[in-house]
Amino acid sequence: MAMATAHSTTRAPARWQDYVQLLKPRVMSLVVFTALTGLVCAGHRVNPILGAVAILCIAVGAGASGALNMWYDADIDAKMRRTRGRPVPAGRVQGADALALGIVLSIFSVMLMGMALNWLAAGLLAFTIFFYAVVYTIWLKRWTAQNIVIGGLAGALPPVIGWAAASGAAPLNAWLLCAIIFMWTPPHFWALSLYTSEDYKSAGVPMMPVVAGAASTRRQILIYSVLFLPFAIAPAFTGLGGAAYLGVAVAGGLVFLLLAWRLACSHAGDAVGQRNDDGLYDVRAGAKDARNLFAFSILYLSLLFATLLGEHLLGAAPLDLLK
Amino acid sequence: MSQPGHESEADMKARRGRNIALALGLVLFVILIFVVTLVRLGGNVATTPPV
Numbered sequence: 001m002a003m004a005t006a007h008s009t010t011r012a013p014a015r016w017q018d019y020v021q022l023l024k025p026r027v028m029s030l031v032v033f034t035a036l037t038g039l040v041c042a043g044h045r046v047n048p049i050l051g052a053v054a055i056l057c058i059a060v061g062a063g064a065s066g067a068l069n070m071w072y073d074a075d076i077d078a079k080m081r082r083t084r085g086r087p088v089p090a091g092r093v094q095g096a097d098a099l100a101l102g103i104v105l106s107i108f109s110v111m112l113m114g115m116a117l118n119w120l121a122a123g124l125l126a127f128t129i130f131f132y133a134v135v136y137t138i139w140l141k142r143w144t145a146q147n148i149v150i151g152g153l154a155g156a157l158p159p160v161i162g163w164a165a166a167s168g169a170a171p172l173n174a175w176l177l178c179a180i181i182f183m184w185t186p187p188h189f190w191a192l193s194l195y196t197s198e199d200y201k202s203a204g205v206p207m208m209p210v211v212a213g214a215a216s217t218r219r220q221i222l223i224y225s226v227l228f229l230p231f232a233i234a235p236a237f238t239g240l241g242g243a244a245y246l247g248v249a250v251a252g253g254l255v256f257l258l259l260a261w262r263l264a265c266s267h268a269g270d271a272v273g274q275r276n277d278d279g280l281y282d283v284r285a286g287a288k289d290a291r292n293l294f295a296f297s298i299l300y301l302s303l304l305f306a307t308l309l310g311e312h313l314l315g316a317a318p319l320d321l322l323k
Numbered sequence: 324m325s326q327p328g329h330e331s332e333a334d335m336k337a338r339r340g341r342n343i344a345l346a347l348g349l350v351l352f353v354i355l356i357f358v359v360t361l362v363r364l365g366g367n368v369a370t371t372p373p374v
Contacts, residue, residue, distance in 0.1 A: 013337035016344035049362050053355065108352075116359045 014097075018087040022070050022098050023063030023105075031062040031158045037305045038159030038177055040312045041240060042166035053116045054165035058158055061109040061125045065154070067102035068133035071095050073141070080199040102133070113165065121165035128157045142204070145211040152185030153178075159305075173240045176231070177305075183228040184301050187221045187260060191294040194218070194269035195287035214269030221293070225260035229253045232304060239320035242311045245304070246319060252300045259296055263289040 035058040039051060046054075070077065070088050078089035087093035106129050114122030136151030144150075156178045163174035190208050193200060194217060197209035208217045233249045235241035241249070268290040311318070330338070 013334045014341065015337045016340045019341075019344070047362055047366070049358060053359055056355075112355075112359070116363065 012092055014087070014093045018092045019097075019101060021087050022067040022093065022101060023060075024066030024069075025063075027066060027155075028059050028062050031155070032059050033302070034177070034181065034305055035059075035158035035162035037309045038162030038174060039166045040162075040309055041159075041173070041177070042163040043312070044167045046166045050116055051166070054113065054121065054162065057109045057113040057116070058125060058161055058165075060105050061113075061129050062158070064102045064105035064109060065129050065132040067098050067105065068129075069137045071098035071102060072133075072137050074098075076142075076203045076205060079203040080196075082196060082199060106133075117165040118168045120168055120170065121161050124157060124161045124164055124170070128154050128161065131157075143206070145206045145208045147206070148189045149186050152182050152189075155185060156181035173235070173238055176234055176238060176240065177308075180228075180231050180235075180304065181301065183224065183231045184297060186224040187228065187256075188294065188297040188301075190217050190221050190224075191263065191290045191297065194263075194290040197269060209269050214267075217269060218264045218266070222260045222264040225257055229257060232300075235308065236319045237321045239318045241308055242316040242318050244316065245307045245311060248303050248307045252303055256293075256296060256300055259289070259293040263293050266290075 032055055036055055039046065039054060070086055073083075074086075074088040074095055077083035077086050083089065088095050088098050106126075110122050110126045110129070113125050132151070132154035136147065136154055140147040140151050159177035159181070160170050160174045163177070164170045193207040193209050194214060197207060197214070200207040201210045208220065212220075232253050233246065236246040236249065266289040268287045310316075
């Protein structure tokens with residue numbers, strides 16, 4: 001189990017910024033964006049204050065999951081270059097404090113969501129926190145190479161929570177948004193892990209490149225990318241996305257497939273021991289195809305949700321191509 | 324960690340920052356609950372049929 005590293009009298013004291021860092025603000029911003037898209041796409045008129053409270057609850061709930069993750073994974077984080085500077089492994093915040101912060105914020109966010117919006121949204125938020133902190137962090141992450149495939153559900157649920165907060169329901173289109181993020185997660189994370197696999201290997205985390213090898217990971221990235229594309233385009237057929245969305249989904253999807261194909265044909269992840277620094281984007285020459293897919297995957301998902309958000313805010317007519 | 328009573332300047336500064344952040348967080352939480360109560364109460368009053 002994760003424990004805080006040893007403290008010494010020379011250790012820097014915890015600043016309030018360290019507690020903010022426990023909440024993983026960068027992950028939180030993506031969660032807020034996708035949840036807002038779900039809330040707006042629901043098409044219900046929500047009091048703006050309650051809408052803001054819903055987004056705040058989802059953001060705080062995501063932050064609480066992050067704090068619980070950093071509490072439990074402190075031993076792993078201390079072994080990886082990318083994460084060893086986090087507050088718990090660096091010794092600036094005690095593990096017990098991170099645990100307490102995570103539990104308190106989880107309870108506050110779920111209770112406030114239930115009282116201010118509705119209990120379906122609160123239940124989904126509670127399930128998401130539980131899934132990320134317990135199912136993914138404590139169970140899957142150290143046990144199976146499919147960790148991020150199954151665990152990706154936690155990151156995919158915020159649009160459904162947003163939709164439920166606005167409407168009190170979670171229809172098929174809300175779950176379609178969830179499916180898009182769910183199917184996007186494996187190629188996104190495996191592309192990253194292809195050039196950070198040495199870190200995962202030294203920490204004993206069974207990421208796909210560590211367990212199955214780089215060639216198998218590249219092949220699986222291509223397969224998941226092919227499977228992901230229909231989900232990305234589907235909103236144009238279900239009355240959720242309009243013409244602009246269809247254009248972005250198809251054009252971006254083709255680029256996504258091209259990058260996945262180039263990665264499959266490359267030797268990314270084969271070479272070891274040549275990585276220079278801790279950056280996510282600055283990698284050795286052989287892994288550039290993996291970095292390109294990783295970077296474009298973030299752009300593509302952001303564009304998909306931004307287009308949906310823009311269409312619904314501007315009142316653009318959905319295509320509903322199945323009718 | 325330093326012992327109480329033997330805190331360095333950096334320790335005290337960090338503690339003051341944490342205390343201010345916590346106080347602000349609590350004040351914001353109280354305001355949030357107050358505003359949510361007003362909005363929810365207002366909505367319920369508006370939808371209640373006149374007696």
